[in-house]
Amino acid sequence: MDTDTTDRKKKAIQTEKQEKQILWISFVTGLFFAISEFIIAIYTHSQSVLMDAAYDSTELIVIILTLFLTPLFHKPISEEHPYGFLQVESIFVIVKGCMMLSVTVGLSVNSIEIALSGGNPVNGIQISLFQLVLAIGCFFIYLLMRYLNRSLSSPTVKAELLGWKLDIAYSGGMALAFIASSFLDKTPLAFISPYFDQIVAVAIILFMLPENMKMLWRALQDIFLFSPEKGITEEIKSICDEILEKYNFKPIFYDITRTGRRLWVSVYFKIEEDYLSLYQLQQASHSVRTTLKAKFENCSSELILASEELQTLLRQLPPIA
Numbered sequence: 001m002d003t004d005t006t007d008r009k010k011k012a013i014q015t016e017k018q019e020k021q022i023l024w025i026s027f028v029t030g031l032f033f034a035i036s037e038f039i040i041a042i043y044t045h046s047q048s049v050l051m052d053a054a055y056d057s058t059e060l061i062v063i064i065l066t067l068f069l070t071p072l073f074h075k076p077i078s079e080e081h082p083y084g085f086l087q088v089e090s091i092f093v094i095v096k097g098c099m100m101l102s103v104t105v106g107l108s109v110n111s112i113e114i115a116l117s118g119g120n121p122v123n124g125i126q127i128s129l130f131q132l133v134l135a136i137g138c139f140f141i142y143l144l145m146r147y148l149n150r151s152l153s154s155p156t157v158k159a160e161l162l163g164w165k166l167d168i169a170y171s172g173g174m175a176l177a178f179i180a181s182s183f184l185d186k187t188p189l190a191f192i193s194p195y196f197d198q199i200v201a202v203a204i205i206l207f208m209l210p211e212n213m214k215m216l217w218r219a220l221q222d223i224f225l226f227s228p229e230k231g232i233t234e235e236i237k238s239i240c241d242e243i244l245e246k247y248n249f250k251p252i253f254y255d256i257t258r259t260g261r262r263l264w265v266s267v268y269f270k271i272e273e274d275y276l277s278l279y280q281l282q283q284a285s286h287s288v289r290t291t292l293k294a295k296f297e298n299c300s301s302e303l304i305l306a307s308e309e310l311q312t313l314l315r316q317l318p319p320i321a
Helices: 003-044 047-073 086-116 124-148 155-181 188-223 230-246 278-295 308-316
Strands: 249-259 262-271 299-305
Touching: 003 047, 003 124, 003 155, 047 086, 047 124, 047 155, 086 155, 086 188, 124 155, 155 188, 188 249, 230 249, 230 262, 230 278, 262 278, 278 299
Parallel strands: 262 299
Antiparallel strands: 249 262
């Protein structure tokens, strides 16, 4: 076994351990927060707190499943599995997004039904204090997980970080909203007070929905092997163009695919000369590979000399967006 293979295995093991550590932190703290939220929801009869508890409980189920499947994400690529098991990660991001979506939609409908039946007055001061403590706790957990994730490039951990960021916004927004609602009884807007809990719950969902849909769309793109975002694609093309220009290689087509956390880059190029220097090809390939890996941690790349027939075919394909 060569040194490069050994180093890759060691790095994969270390990365897997770090991911599991982050996910366990997220699970244990999430479980504590979810139990606290259910207790407060029962005590205050707050629909918005209940929504937060249900949302966090859904995340806990997905985290447990992900912990058992994390070793799959680090299995080596083989002839039988040319993309490894990286798409399994995208599938679980989709499952998580769909579960969050179904929970938020279901609780939104319930909130609207309660509002239409006369509302549900709650103690705004109690809820605001609880949510303020929760927001501070979520903020510190988010910072800790972000610090531990600084050397990783994991879609699963990024999805967890997004969930904690939304929790910070949700709890902070609720704390401010319910502090403001405590003054409603002394104003002409006192009639809103019984409905305020449901209004906040629906408003927070509308705030969170775009991020959830964005996460789902990205995971779907990975499943169907679409190219990544335009910014990433353009950056890869710019890096490769600059390197290949030094060797008089002319790129004619880029095949850029993302599966979970890994990028796959194939650059088809042509040459003006009648022969190709294998030394130059080796140097160019090494330069492209090391430069892209420095920029995108999990990136595999290759340079492919296009034959005349292949060049004709590739010219008929639309350029990558």
